[in-house]
Amino acid sequence: MPGTVRVSASILAADFARLGEEIALIEESGCDEIHFDVMDGHFVPNITFGAPVLEAIRGLTSLPVDVHMMVTEPGRFAGLFAAAGADTFTVHAEACSDLAATLADVAETGMRPGISINPATEASAVTRYVSSVPRFLVMSVEPGFGGQSLIPEVLAKIGLLRSAALRAGAEIDIAVDGGVKVENAGTVIEAGADTLISGTGLFKYKDGLAAAVRRIKGV
Secondary structure, X not given: OOOOOEXXXXXXXXXXXXXXXXXXXXXXXOOXXXXXXXXXXXXXXXXXXXXXXXXXXXXXXXOOEEEXXXXXXXXXXXXXXXXXXXXXXXXXXXHOOOHHHHHHHHHHHOOEEEEEEOOOXXXXXXXXXXXXXXXXXXXXXXXXXXXXXXXXXXXXXXXXXXXXXHHHOOOOEEEEEOOOOHHHHHHHHHHXXXXXXXXXXXHOOOOOHHHHHHHHHOO
C-alpha cells in the first residue's frame, strides 16, 4: 500500500470558458497536481490543447503540472512543453519508436519523465525502466476521451510495477488514469496506486470538487 494518496485533476473535464476559475478551484479543493492531456488526433482519435494553453495557466497555479502526451513521437515536443512550464512529461510507450531515446530527450529538459501504458500493454513492457523513470501511468480506459468506465482488470499492473521497483531498489510513483471516481477510488488505492487522476469524477461530482477530493483521500 502507498502512503499518502495524491489526487490529480484532469482539466480536460473543466469548463474551458472559465478555466482560470477552475484552476483556482482545483487548488482550493486540495488537489495535488494538474493533469494536462495533450491529444494529436493520430495516436488517439481526439484533439485537445497544446503548449500555449499550458503557458496561459502556468502563471495561475503553483501546483505541479503533469503533461500527458497522447501523441505520436512525443519527444519532438519536450522542449516546447518544458518552456511552457510542465513539471512532468508522461509519454506512451506505444507512441514511441525508441522509448529510451524519448525519455533521454525529456530528462535533458529538466522535466520529470513518465511512462504511460494502455490497457492492452503488459507491465513487463516497461519494467526495465523502473530504475530511471519516477512516474508510471496505468491507463484504466482506452485513451482519447473522458467519461469512460474504469477497466478493473488493468489494476493488477500496479503490483507488477511495484514489485519490479522493489527488486531494483527504486521508488516510483504509480498513477491511474481513466474512470476514477469517488465510488471506485478505494479499489484503485487498494491496488497500490499513489496518484489518482480524475476528470469528470471530480468536476461532475454531485457534492462538488472539494468533497470529491476529501472522499477520495479519506479525510
